[in-house]
Amino acid sequence: MREVGSRVWAVPAGRIPPHTTGPEPEFTSRDELCILNATGEEASLQITIFYTDRDPVGPYTLTVGARRVRHVRFNDLIDPEAIPMATDYAALIESSVPIVVQHVRLDSRRAEDSMFGSLGFAGEG
Amino acid sequence: MREVGSRVWAVPAGRIPPHTTGPEPEFTSRDELCILNATGEEASLQITIFYTDRDPVGPYTLTVGARRVRHVRFNDLIDPEAIPMATDYAALIESSVPIVVQHVRLDSRRAEDSMFGSLGFAGEG
Amino acid sequence: MREVGSRVWAVPAGRIPPHTTGPEPEFTSRDELCILNATGEEASLQITIFYTDRDPVGPYTLTVGARRVRHVRFNDLIDPEAIPMATDYAALIESSVPIVVQHVRLDSRRAEDSMFGSLGFAGEG
Amino acid sequence: MREVGSRVWAVPAGRIPPHTTGPEPEFTSRDELCILNATGEEASLQITIFYTDRDPVGPYTLTVGARRVRHVRFNDLIDPEAIPMATDYAALIESSVPIVVQHVRLDSRRAEDSMFGSLGFAGEG
Numbered sequence: 001m002r003e004v005g006s007r008v009w010a011v012p013a014g015r016i017p018p019h020t021t022g023p024e025p026e027f028t029s030r031d032e033l034c035i036l037n038a039t040g041e042e043a044s045l046q047i048t049i050f051y052t053d054r055d056p057v058g059p060y061t062l063t064v065g066a067r068r069v070r071h072v073r074f075n076d077l078i079d080p081e082a083i084p085m086a087t088d089y090a091a092l093i094e095s096s097v098p099i100v101v102q103h104v105r106l107d108s109r110r111a112e113d114s115m116f117g118s119l120g121f122a123g124e125g
Numbered sequence: 126m127r128e129v130g131s132r133v134w135a136v137p138a139g140r141i142p143p144h145t146t147g148p149e150p151e152f153t154s155r156d157e158l159c160i161l162n163a164t165g166e167e168a169s170l171q172i173t174i175f176y177t178d179r180d181p182v183g184p185y186t187l188t189v190g191a192r193r194v195r196h197v198r199f200n201d202l203i204d205p206e207a208i209p210m211a212t213d214y215a216a217l218i219e220s221s222v223p224i225v226v227q228h229v230r231l232d233s234r235r236a237e238d239s240m241f242g243s244l245g246f247a248g249e250g
Numbered sequence: 251m252r253e254v255g256s257r258v259w260a261v262p263a264g265r266i267p268p269h270t271t272g273p274e275p276e277f278t279s280r281d282e283l284c285i286l287n288a289t290g291e292e293a294s295l296q297i298t299i300f301y302t303d304r305d306p307v308g309p310y311t312l313t314v315g316a317r318r319v320r321h322v323r324f325n326d327l328i329d330p331e332a333i334p335m336a337t338d339y340a341a342l343i344e345s346s347v348p349i350v351v352q353h354v355r356l357d358s359r360r361a362e363d364s365m366f367g368s369l370g371f372a373g374e375g
Numbered sequence: 376m377r378e379v380g381s382r383v384w385a386v387p388a389g390r391i392p393p394h395t396t397g398p399e400p401e402f403t404s405r406d407e408l409c410i411l412n413a414t415g416e417e418a419s420l421q422i423t424i425f426y427t428d429r430d431p432v433g434p435y436t437l438t439v440g441a442r443r444v445r446h447v448r449f450n451d452l453i454d455p456e457a458i459p460m461a462t463d464y465a466a467l468i469e470s471s472v473p474i475v476v477q478h479v480r481l482d483s484r485r486a487e488d489s490m491f492g493s494l495g496f497a498g499e500g
Binding site: 008009010011012013014015048050051052053055056088089090092103105107114115116117118119120121123124 | 378379380407409410411413442443444445446475476477479481489490491492493494497
């Protein structure tokens with residue numbers, strides 16, 4: 001199987017919707033990183049969160065097993081600190097092996113859902 | 126006509142919505158690969174599905190005719206095994222000729238639809 | 251001003267929603283190409299439409315003026331023939347100068363809207 | 376921390392939804408640029424807005440601090456002139472340092488929201 005991906009990814013449009021309607025966890029409002037590690041080695045990730053008016057926070061560390069996918073809600077990144085809701089942020093993801101990143105948002109603040117999916121931006125290598 | 130595309134594509138954000146409201150098939154909830162083969166040769170595809178906590182499954186084999194498009198619902202990939210609904214997965218698509226891949230989701234679990242469209246990530250070649 | 255873009259673009263996920271609810275034209279269901287020509291020369295475009303089970307149709311010809319944007323509904327591409335609604339298709343766009351292409355869908359078949367936006371795939375040059 | 380991004384970005388699918396339903400500012404209809412500057416230097420941006428039937432307008436100038444993110448509503452770009460609502464436009468973003476750009480729309484014209492997120496197109500450098 002061929003390797004695919006990059007070791008650096010950026011997601012500028014972060015914002016966690018602060019409310020949820022409907023049954024959880026399926027309809028929990030969320031901002032999510034979807035990470036594919038198609039390589040034969042575990043990926044060690046360091047995620048840095050950027051804000052509008054203060055210094056970046058991180059690294060948040062995470063692993064994605066060899067030949068595994070992991071969908072991570074930004075809501076669940078709590079160490080070194082939780083990301084506040086309804087606040088603009090961006091994420092920079094650095095990985096020890098090539099990975100592929102999509103950014104998905106589900107917003108269920110109103111009675112119906114709204115969602116988007118966007119490829120992350122792949123840096124060099 | 127110029128050829129366009131890549132032989133390797135990745136889609137990390139897979140998840141098949143488990144319910145549908147509204148008339149089918151137009152409103153069937155789905156997770157879909159949209160594949161363009163603009164070349165003069167039939168494309169032989171091998172799709173591998175990655176999971177969070179078990180080994181990848183595949184290859185799922187598929188062909189897209191020369192100068193044809195094919196929109197494939199992940200729901201319809203059943204050999205070697207069906208992809209479970211409401212489960213995180215990723216897809217790696219390898220093709221014998223250059224193709225272009227978009228990833229579209231339609232979620233009609235509630236009374237109204239929600240959808241997203243995202244370019245896949247193109248690997249080398 | 252710097253030039254930006256590519257001369258070849260592909261959009262695999264075409265499908266025109268067949269119904270509309272709400273006031274037109276703002277809520278007309280649509281599948282749309284959004285084309286930026288940031289160069290100093292008029293762009294001559296040739297669009298080829300690919301189908302699942304028959305030969306491609308085209309070229310559809312279009313111009314985008316120097317330093318202009320044009321949002322074109324696929325519904326309005328009628329020469330050499332209209333694109334049928336509720337039918338899978340893909341578009342290949344070839345341009346005489348570098349352009350940038352986004353693909354936007356608005357689906358108002360139900361009482362509320364759903365939409366997506368996706369970058370097209372840029373080929374070489 | 377590694378730098379990531381490009382100095383030129385294009386967003387062809389601009390259009391500001393003209394109405395809002397629901398509490399503001401969270402549900403204000405908007406068309407938004409999300410800009411990450413992961414470098415150690417302030418980014419000076421020049422944004423040019425392209426239209427369908429008249430000359431481009433700009434530059435709109437903007438800064439994004441070193442290691443900061445900024446989500447900018449096109450509604451808030453008013454100098455040299457406001458961007459009219461319900462009008463097709465495109466944006467070309469030029470930056471003094473590498474940045475990453477996503478394009479997000481929230482449309483709350485009807486009772487429920489609709490949104491999309493799309494990576495911008497990165498030009499050279």
